[in-house]
Amino acid sequence: MKPPKLHYWILGCFSMALCCGCTADTSLLSDTHPHTWDKLYLAHHWPVTVCKMSANDCEDPPEYWTIHGLWPNKVDDCNRTWHFNVTEIKDLMLDMRRYWPDVLHSSQNRTQFWKHEWDKHGTCAATLQILNSQKKYFGKALDLYKQVDLNSSLLKAGIKPGSTYYKMTALKEALTRAYGVTLKIQCLPPEEGEKAQTIGQIEFCFTKNLELRNCTEPKGGSKGMQTGLQLGTGELSVCNDTLPTYYPLQVQGHK
Ligand SMILES: *[C@@H]1O[C@H](CO)[C@@H](O)[C@H](O)[C@H]1NC(C)=O
Ligand SMILES: *[C@@H]1O[C@H](CO)[C@@H](O)[C@H](O)[C@H]1NC(C)=O
Ligand SMILES: *[C@@H]1O[C@H](CO)[C@@H](O)[C@H](O)[C@H]1NC(C)=O
């Protein structure tokens, strides 16, 4: 998937009259350009579900929603020469460790996950002035995460992890009521012989002005495309409205 995209991106640059990089005053151009982005996803994932999906070294996953990434739609890997440099975000380190942990590789070098997010998504988001450095990109993602405060909204709506099954429609309604916009909710489909899906990821959509907007579900589903990381066996996809939904508290509790 990657080479063709890069190819289009390069072609796109040429068709924009060699104006790559002078993003500050090309907003009119970029809005009509087919290969630029118009929406940011702030993806939260539920660490317990992420660990269930993969045989990696998850250890005591946090029992709160953590950041997966801040992703412009439609584009990937926009600038392969802009290398991740963890020193640039050293001031954010406490928050990064707590709210943006590498759930799957808890005992390894956790900066790999941030590097992946920067390379794939941050370099694309950086066309916006408010996100045009590593410190701004990661810092703004953390700000938005705190602003939406998904942990609290779910708790306030009485939605807690554990052994209860939720109706997807009730979950969606509670979240739409809390935020005034529709979110994108992804689940791990039922395993063979099971009837419940497992909630795994919740994405908020933002405009380029970083205002909340509705997430419209892509036609035909773009499975995996926006999961950002290779997550092993299972794949998240848009939750099925009619299946009971499990919100697990422990990695092993579900068999
Ligand atoms: C890519 O990133 C490098 C390093 O920050 C920068 O010098 C260059 O202008 C960027 N290229 C584009 C097309 O934005
Ligand atoms: C990483 O960032 C720091 C702080 O901005 C800078 O001093 C250092 O030279 C950078 N390292 C590389 C390899 O670019
Ligand atoms: C962790 O990974 C980063 C980015 O790839 C690298 O710069 C750093 O040296 C690594 N640290 C350790 C302790 O391996």
Ligand SMILES: *[C@@H]1O[C@H](CO)[C@@H](O)[C@H](O)[C@H]1NC(C)=O
């Ligand atoms: C989410 O909940 C956890 C556990 O209650 C807490 O540590 C964390 O600070 C919360 N996140 C935010 C952004 O409030």
Ligand SMILES: *[C@@H]1O[C@H](CO)[C@@H](O)[C@H](O)[C@H]1NC(C)=O
């Ligand atoms: C967003 O979705 C809600 C709920 O479906 C709807 O009432 C509202 O009009 C939508 N807002 C916009 C700006 O499309």
Ligand SMILES: *[C@@H]1O[C@H](CO)[C@@H](O)[C@H](O)[C@H]1NC(C)=O
């Ligand atoms: C949702 O699940 C039901 C019951 O298993 C199934 O009949 C239906 O096809 C599913 N819908 C989608 C969109 O996958």
